[in-house]
Amino acid sequence: MITFYPGPSKVYPQVAEYATDAVRQGIVSMNHRSAGFMDIVKETIRLIHEKLDVPADYHVAFVSSATECWEIVAQSLTAEASLHPFSGAFGKKWAEYAYRIKPPMNLSEADVLCLVQNETSNGTQVSEQTMAQFRRDFSGLIAVDAVSSMAGIRFNWDLADVWFASVQKCFGLPAGLAVLIYSPAALERAHSIGENTHYNSLLFIHENFEKFQTPYTPNGLGIYLLMRVLQQIKPIVEIDRMTKKRSSDWYTFFDTRSTGFKLLINDRATRSDTVIAVEGSEPAIKAIKTAAHQAGITLGNGYGDWKNTTFRIANFPAITDEEIEQLKNFLVTWSSGPQD
Structure with missing residues (x-):
């Protein structure tokens, strides 16, 4: 998983x-x-x-x-x-x-x-x-x-x-x-x-x-x-560079790809580099988390006021590029298929 x-x-x-x-x-x-x-x-x-x-x-x-x-x-x-x-x-x-x-x-x-x-x-x-x-x-x-x-x-x-x-x-x-x-x-x-x-x-x-x-x-x-x-681990200057490159790629992904979801935070200046929050309808959020789990991927639940209408993606250093690509491919595939 x-x-x-x-x-x-x-x-x-x-x-x-x-x-x-x-x-x-x-x-x-x-x-x-x-x-x-x-x-x-x-x-x-x-x-x-x-x-x-x-x-x-x-x-x-x-x-x-x-x-x-x-x-x-x-x-x-x-x-x-x-x-x-x-x-x-x-x-x-x-x-x-x-x-x-x-x-x-x-x-x-x-x-x-x-x-x-x-x-x-x-x-x-x-x-x-x-x-x-x-x-x-x-x-x-x-x-x-x-x-x-x-x-x-x-x-x-x-x-x-x-x-x-x-x-x-x-x-x-x-x-x-x-x-x-x-x-x-x-x-x-x-x-x-x-x-x-x-x-x-x-x-x-x-x-x-x-x-x-x-x-x-x-x-x-x-x-x-x-x-x-x-x-x-590498010195923080190198980790920082990797983290920010990955977060930029994630935000570009959701801004430009048709996934059925949108980013929770519109203000680019306040978007997190390490936690990406993604918004959708309550049924869609429930469905994507279930489908991801069946595909061997755990998405983060929403929290607080956004518990049922968001999922969250950790952008932490221990996560590999290959795992990120696997999640992106899953999101693209899921959005293009039947979702009931």
């Missing part, structure tokens, strides 16, 4: 071999305070900096999920209030979750701006130009949910203070781990707030990762698999 589901999505095929290595070499049984495991953490952090071109002064930590990062931003980095401009379901969820932890008493004094760089629910993204405008206009910290784009496209890291992503999308790994990247300014804010009462308080996390340790027993297998995948 070929999967284009936008998360959890396709894992790199080498992950099976890496997981076997982890068991055979005893890595999954390592004490997380041992020198051997700390070496794995250290090397994984080094590779994050190298392969994703993260500035040397930005810190890297590993937590359980992007949802946990929402919590960390709210409890450890928000002094007064956070602002949450959003374009889809996940941005809205982040706002609702953050406001349960830190109620928005006075938004005019907001000191954290929270952005979803890539809105998985509807296939939109915040461009680098828009990010730069936010950076110029907002004086506080900027936190970015990059779940569906980190390791798939290149970022200008200086445009935000906190970046985070779960690994089950562009990293091509199983779910259960997230990468948290934060600037010296974010760490300074954490110190000024001084919140250190939770296992996932940023100060406690930072104190541990400075020693290449974790504040709790971590997903050791996940960290090891991340290290191995980072060793195999």
Whole structure:
């Protein structure tokens, strides 16, 4: 079965071999305070900096999920209030979750701006130009949910203070781990707030990762698999080039081919490079997903307001050109035949 589901999505095929290595070499049984495991953490952090071109002064930590990062931003980095401009379901969820932890008493004094760089629910993204405008206009910290784009496209890291992503999308790994990247300014804010009462308080996390340790027993297998995948992938500048070429081809495909469907997002400037959202009637969407499944292809379901009237196509690095061509051929064939 070929999967284009936008998360959890396709894992790199080498992950099976890496997981076997982890068991055979005893890595999954390592004490997380041992020198051997700390070496794995250290090397994984080094590779994050190298392969994703993260500035040397930005810190890297590993937590359980992007949802946990929402919590960390709210409890450890928000002094007064956070602002949450959003374009889809996940941005809205982040706002609702953050406001349960830190109620928005006075938004005019907001000191954290929270952005979803890539809105998985509807296939939109915040461009680098828009990010730069936010950076110029907002004086506080900027936190970015990059779940569906980190390791798939290149970022200008200086445009935000906190970046985070779960690994089950562009990293091509199983779910259960997230990468948290934060600037010296974010760490300074954490110190000024001084919140250190939770296992996932940023100060406690930072104190541990400075020693290449974790504040709790971590997903050791996940960290090891991340290290191995980072060793195999190309630098982000090359992955970015591939991702954007593929997304351009996908958008041209739906703009120019008669498939019976249309792109959900008309504004080219806000279309995602990593999640393509395709719109159709509810019966047509149901039929195409069923037919695709019978052909050995999993399309992504719609989400939120678009649950029944869209399907989504992941454009993640682990997906091959051959698989993309197979899906395109299926769409063309399906559109030209009987659809009842």
